[in-house]
Amino acid sequence: MSTVTVGVVGAGRIGRMHASNLVHHVPEARLKAVSSPHIDEGWTRGLGIPVATQDNEAVFRDPEIAAVIIAAPSGRHVELIRRAAEAGKHIWCEKPVAFDPQSITSAIEAARAGGVQLQVGFNRRFDPSIRRLAEAVRQGEVGELNGLRIINRDPKAPPIDFVKRSGGMFFDFTIHDLDTARHLSGRDIEEVYAAGAVLVDPAIGAAGDIDTAIVTLRLQGGALCVIDNSRQTGYGYDQRFEAFGSKGNLVVDNLRPTTVEAFLDGGVFEDTPLPSFIERYQDAFIEELRAFIGCVRDGSPVAVTAEDALAAVRAAGAARTSMLENRPVRLDEETRGGGR
Amino acid sequence: MKQITVGVIGTGRIGTIHAGNLAHMPGVQLKAVADPLVVPSEWEDRGVEALLDPHALIADSDIDAVLVCSPTPTHAELTMAAAETGKHVFCEKPIDLEPKRIRQTLEVVERSGVQLQVGFNRRFDPTFARLRRAVVDGEVGDLHMVKIVARDPAPPPAEYVRDSGGMFLDMTIHDFDMVRFLSGSEVLEVHAFGAVLVDPAIGEAGDVDTAVVTMKLANGGLAVIENSRRAVFGYDQRIEVFGSRGGIEAMNEYPYQVRQRTARGERKANPLYFFLQRYQRSFVAEVETFVDSVRQGRTPPVTGRDGLIPVLIGLAATESMRSHRPVRVESP
Secondary structure (H helix, E strand, O other): OOOEEEEEEOOOHHHHHHHHHHHHHOOOEEEEEEEOOOOOHHHHHHHOOOEEEOOHHHHHOOOOOOEEEEOOOHHHHHHHHHHHHHOOOEEEEOOOOOOOHHHHHHHHHHHHHHOOOEEEOOHHHHOHHHHHHHHHHHOOOOOOEEEEEEEEEOOOOOOHHHHHHOOOHHHHOHHHHHHHHHHHHOOOEEEEEEEEEOOOOHHHHHOOOOOEEEEEEEEOOOOEEEEEEEOOOOOOOEEEEEEEEOOEEEEEOOOOOOOOEEEEOOEEEEOOOOOOHHHHOHHHHHHHHHHHHHHHHHOOOOOOOHHHHHHHHHHHHHHHHHHHHOOOEEOOHHHHOOOO | OOOEEEEEEOOOHHHHHHHHHHHOOOOEEEEEEEOOOOOHHHHHOOOOEEEOOHHHHHOOOOOOEEEEOOOHHHHHHHHHHHHHOOOEEEEOOOOOOOHHHHHHHHHHHHHHOOOEEEOOHHHHOHHHHHHHHHHHOOOOOOEEEEEEEEEOOOOOOHHHHHHOOOHHHHOHHHHHHHHHHHHOOOEEEEEEEEEOOOOHHHHHOOOOOEEEEEEEEOOOOEEEEEEEOOOOOOOEEEEEEEEOOEEEEEOOOOOOOOOEEEOOEEEOOOOOOOHHHHOHHHHHHHHHHHHHHHHHOOOOOOOHHHHHHHHHHHHHHHHHHHHOOOEEOOOO
């Protein structure tokens, strides 16, 4: 089967990582072009990428390019999806597609009209451990699902400039957990209760956001899910997941750089967890692109759709409403015409 | 060491355990037990009087202190009766299911000038005491979160559930106490999601068997409790406290520490089966502490107020589930 020629739009930290993964780890893809207003030709040359341009249109107009990876700033995702879909390119878009359901819906429609695939960057779905947990739930290894636990804590609070344009913690950070709850359970979220606090950095509070949260979900069929978030652990990236049911409990623990246990005078020490999402989800970042390229090649449907992004954003919106109004919020409130 | 003479009211499961522990405690004489269903032969061989009437035990002027381990509806009345005769009281949790009655009991205790300790044994578990120390000593920095997983190995019979006051007052009450103990803070507000996922008979009896309770604390932190009436692999009791300097987590305890390697995977033992095994040491330690408090004339570390507040939190959780909104906890 032929290789898929790909362009990457956006060359910030994440865009560069995806480009490098395509070059080094996705043999089924040929990365032809990268566009970014701040393109660094030394970097593209180093990776053997033939075209480096400041003009996204150069990517969209290139007839050889079949698929694009959108890793530009979040605020531009929908516009770039529309443009790529018009140009008939299959699309892989970094999360969040957008912060509001209407924009995501328009992106879905654009992809449909263009007859192209649209995969969203919920990378965790491709993490081997999380995927194993989801399969265990699907295959009944835990029996009837009663509950999920998701622990997601960042190593270090982001800069305030980032917080201000992040869309808020539920949309920027918890959104992964909301998707993971859907992925692990195979069910939709029915109801959300969110308690938030500013405990890490008062500047985050001053910017109108929170840095600590406990979000409880009621899933279709009755199972409950608890998500806890903190913007700062001080001990690395804390990522743990559990699925509890009538037949038992499956736990995904943190990954560490090494498996060494040091038995010392002051205690027994293991390494701290991997420092950030880049290391923790390294395999997942590669696998999500491989899966996407695979779908482009054989025309099979993508595993993570913009509908998944839409569901996660709706849940994030419900979490925000829950926190602001201090009440549990049902996701069907809008469609029922309810709310306050 | 001054000898303390003790009586145990109620010779059910927990009363028998406390009586057995008292028998091995230096400086303690277990003089009598009382229970309408007592089997005298089980006690008289050990030199312990076996009475049918708890009030006969309370009337015994040799006895300095009583342990009230009878069914919950009798706790308040017996605690008051014992206090009025000047006896110090160790009362199993909960003192009562009604705050009014608990307050009345605490007034009588206060007026009588006796010591009262409530049976929140888990505070005396060495592992949880270690978590508390991590908070007190600042090891976790400013406390941001307390997270409790508490799952029983098997659900109680539905008829037990009917008289239990509901899961929050029967089971989660220990976790409410643990949130207060570990955080050193009070619970301001509670939100509870409940579900019937384990046994439909529990639902028919008007209770839930699965719940997630979120709490906002006076110190600004958050807490969450996850409960299930059935974890098929054994008693699941894990607690994590997380703060500005890191986290510390209490894991499950196991009857033996082995790793078996098989073609199917690596295998560890299941956690200790239930509370009698998991909290064995804490049952000894709480009663030792009580007896010591009596001996020294000191206020015990788990007071009547500590008995009242988790009931108020449990009622708020029950109300939250019923009214489908977060509920403020009534002030003690």
